[in-house]
Amino acid sequence: MLDRIAGPEDVKKLGRREQQLLAKEIRRYLVSHVSKTGGHLSSNLGVVELTIALHGVFTSPADKIIWDVGHQCYAHKILTGRKDRMGTIRQFHGLSGFPKPSESPHDHFQTGHSSTSISVALGMAKARDLRGDGSHVVAVIGDGALTGGMAYEAMNNAGQMKTDLIVVLNDNQMSISKNVGGMALYLDSIRTGSVYRVIKADVEKALKRIPWVGEKVHDLAVSMKNGLKQVLVPGMFFEELGFTYLGPVDGHDMEQLHTVLEQAESVAGPVLVHVKTVKGKGYRHAEADPMKYHGTKPFEPQSGQVPASPQGGQGYSEVFGRCLTELAREDGKVVAITAAMTDGTGLEPFAHAFPERFFDVGIAEQHGVAFAAGLACEGYKPVFAVYSTFLQRAYDQLVHDVCIQELPVVLAVDRAGLVGEDGETHQGVFDVSFLNQMPNMTVMAPADGRELEAALAFALSGTARPKGPVAIRYPRGTAPFREEVAPIVYGRMEVLAKGEGVALVFVGSMMETALELQRRLVRTGIRPTLVNARFIKPLDMELLESLCRNHHTMVVLEENQVIGGLGSEILRRLNEGGFEKTCRIAIYGIQDRFVEHGDRKSLLQLLDLDPDSIWEDLQKKWKVDAHGG
Numbered sequence: 018m019l020d021r022i023a024g025p026e027d028v029k030k031l032g033r034r035e036q037q038l039l040a041k042e043i044r045r046y047l048v049s050h051v052s053k054t055g056g057h058l059s060s061n062l063g064v065v066e067l068t069i070a071l072h073g074v075f076t077s078p079a080d081k082i083i084w085d086v087g088h089q090c091y092a093h094k095i096l097t098g099r100k101d102r103m104g105t106i107r108q109f110h111g112l113s114g115f116p117k118p119s120e121s122p123h124d125h126f127q128t129g130h131s132s133t134s135i136s137v138a139l140g141m142a143k144a145r146d147l148r149g150d151g152s153h154v155v156a157v158i159g160d161g162a163l164t165g166g167m168a169y170e171a172m173n174n175a176g177q178m179k180t181d182l183i184v185v186l187n188d189n190q191m192s193i194s195k196n197v198g199g200m201a202l203y204l205d206s207i208r209t210g211s212v213y214r215v216i217k218a219d220v221e222k223a224l225k226r227i228p229w230v231g232e233k234v235h236d237l238a239v240s241m242k243n244g245l246k247q248v249l250v251p252g253m254f255f256e257e258l259g260f261t262y263l264g265p266v267d268g269h270d271m272e273q274l275h276t277v278l279e280q281a282e283s284v285a286g287p288v289l290v291h292v293k294t295v296k297g298k299g300y301r302h303a304e305a306d307p308m309k310y311h312g313t314k315p316f317e318p319q320s321g322q323v324p325a326s327p328q329g330g331q332g333y334s335e336v337f338g339r340c341l342t343e344l345a346r347e348d349g350k351v352v353a354i355t356a357a358m359t360d361g362t363g364l365e366p367f368a369h370a371f372p373e374r375f376f377d378v379g380i381a382e383q384h385g386v387a388f389a390a391g392l393a394c395e396g397y398k399p400v401f402a403v404y405s406t407f408l409q410r411a412y413d414q415l416v417h418d419v420c421i422q423e424l425p426v427v428l429a430v431d432r433a434g435l436v437g438e439d440g441e442t443h444q445g446v447f448d449v450s451f452l453n454q455m456p457n458m459t460v461m462a463p464a465d466g467r468e469l470e471a472a473l474a475f476a477l478s479g480t481a482r483p484k485g486p487v488a489i490r491y492p493r494g495t496a497p498f499r500e501e502v503a504p505i506v507y508g509r510m511e512v513l514a515k516g517e518g519v520a521l522v523f524v525g526s527m528m529e530t531a532l533e534l535q536r537r538l539v540r541t542g543i544r545p546t547l548v549n550a551r552f553i554k555p556l557d558m559e560l561l562e563s564l565c566r567n568h569h570t571m572v573v574l575e576e577n578q579v580i581g582g583l584g585s586e587i588l589r590r591l592n593e594g595g596f597e598k599t600c601r602i603a604i605y606g607i608q609d610r611f612v613e614h615g616d617r618k619s620l621l622q623l624l625d626l627d628p629d630s631i632w633e634d635l636q637k638k639w640k641v642d643a644h645g646g
């Protein structure tokens with residue numbers, strides 16, 4: 018079947034039985050490829066029939082399918098001419114793991130972050146109305162993504178606009194972990210979609226047929242409709258918002274899917290199609306443990322075994338989760354918050370040990386920050402563990418709800434720096450710049466696992482400042498562990514080696530690169546000073562000024578945008594004191610660009626942030642050699 022599909026037009030040519038066979042083949046294809054490349058397996062397995070049905074009913078690319086988050090678009094890629102490149106998915110220069118308009122005319126919007134699809138689709142639908150063509154716009158959103166506030170803002174707006182818009186709700190009762198919240202409970206309570214509509218149609222028809230009084234009674238019944246609906250209609254919440262609700266239907270039944278999507282196509286105004294699916298469908302290991310294969314590393318397809326990381330050791334998230342759980346044992350005021358990332362942020366042990374002090378707020382980072390602010394106001398010590406990229410969502414809440422009021426919220430900023438295979442939408446390369454701008458914010462960047470533990474204890478001890486938030490940023494992946502780290506003193510950098518000529522100042526994950534540059538400098542006869550920044554804000558001006566007095570070159574290494582990063586801030590502050598005249602400052606970070614997907618090594622090379630590129634630049638541009646600059 019798969020070989021017969023060059024594009025979505027070929028899907029339309031298939032009968033239902035053939036489409037079912039196609040679904041089977043796609044599943045096999047997905048497991049075979051994702052087991053080699055890694056990727057978002059469970060979510061993709063769950064939407065195979067839905068994707069086939071969408072392409073069977075709608076005409077892409079004239080009709081637009083907007084995938085929320087976009088992590089479930091692999092079958093869509095397979096059906097839209099990218100089947101043969103699936104082996105490259107998420108690899109450097111390969112297919113993206115998310116929809117990407119530069120990759121295909123069938124991808125209309127780039128995504129990666131959650132809960133944007135209804136807004137975007139509504140915008141496109143409005144543009145279609147203004148243009149006056151008859152195309153369809155379909156947003157496909159998961160039940161997890163429906164915990165994000167933007168989805169409600171969009172539905173609220175769509176209900177009023179009455180624009181033709183189809184929202185397909187893919188309800189598998191799972192976010193990455195079990196879905197949470199009142200909406201999840203509500204969706205669960207909706208059992209069948211057909212009863213009300215059948216009753217309504219039958220009753221209306223029958224009433225109208227009664228001579229003399231029929232019309233009047235019908236009108237009365239219509240005026241009572243809302244009352245009747247409250248009792249009988251499924252999806253009343255959506256109906257009240259102005260959507261026509263259709264469903265729920267079995268999202269693995271091709272016939273039901275076609276029927277409901279065709280129905281949706283003919284409904285005027287916004288319509289919500291509720292589809293029930295099974296996350297991980299068709300691959301027994303993923304069905305049994307959908308979370309394990311939500312975003313998986315390569316694995317052995319027969320056994321489902323995911324090999325342990327070759328470096329061994331603990332990941333930063335794991336170190337964080339374990340340490341926070343220990344600290345919470347000693348301090349009953351410590352509470353933990355996640356925005357649907359319990360597993361990714363390492364909070365499982367905490368959730369297990371202290372269920373009453375653990376809060377999964379759903380995919381709602383803005384709410385997560387404001388919720389933490391409320392807890393802090395009442396004397397609790399909230400720790401919000403959040404990926405750097407998702408914290409971007411809560412910029413205003415950080416400023417307005419936390420920083421202005423100097424609330425002691427701790428932000429555990431995970432996945433800070435390059436994250437690799439997820440690409441542009443997920444690289445954590447902005448947090449230093451946006452956190453740096455916020456008055457009252459303390460920003461720390463531990464260089465290893467031991468320092469992360471120390472930073473966390475320090476932040477929760479309340480000695481950072483009398484009050485105020487502390488952000489601790491740390492990268493994705495395995496945490497190195499030094500034998501010991503110097504005790505943390507507020508606002509003080511850690512000098513690892515005293516030298517002369519060149520000072521290497523690095524942020525967190527750039528320690529390895531800094532050590533390599535140190536080795537190379539030593540080989541050329543320079544014994545550099547090596548400094549672990551540790552505090553990005555406030556800056557250790559005393560140390561930085563003394564480095565300027567004793568060194569001709571300061572090299573700043575960071576995995577963040579150079580704009581607003583540590584280097585630019587050091588430069589600005591030293592410039593104020595006239596120090597730039599005595600010491601040149603070379604800044605190595607991410608230039609003003611987005612960073613695509615790929616493995617970390619390739620990305621560092623792409624960005625000229627690997628030791629070889631920095632070394633070459635130091636020699637060529639900065640003429641760093643044994644005789645000075």
Ligand SMILES: Cc1ncc(C[n+]2csc(CCOP(=O)(O)OP(=O)(O)O)c2C)c(N)n1
Pocket residue numbers: 060063086088089129130131158159160161162163187189191192193296356357358380382407410
């Ligand atoms: C703003 C934001 N926060 C967190 C995430 C991480 N994330 C990616 S997928 C996902 C779960 C989505 O669940 P759902 O929409 O139901 O899709 P499913 O995987 O169940 O198909 C989460 C939390 C994200 N992509 N964006």
Ligand SMILES: CC(=O)[C@@H](O)[C@H](O)COP(=O)(O)O
Pocket residue numbers: 057086088129311312361432436439493
């Ligand atoms: C799609 C999404 O946003 C998450 O699933 C993300 O890919 C998780 O990243 P990690 O693999 O780093 O936890």
Ligand SMILES: [Mg+2]
Pocket residue numbers: 159160161162187188189190191192196
């Ligand atoms: Mg889901």
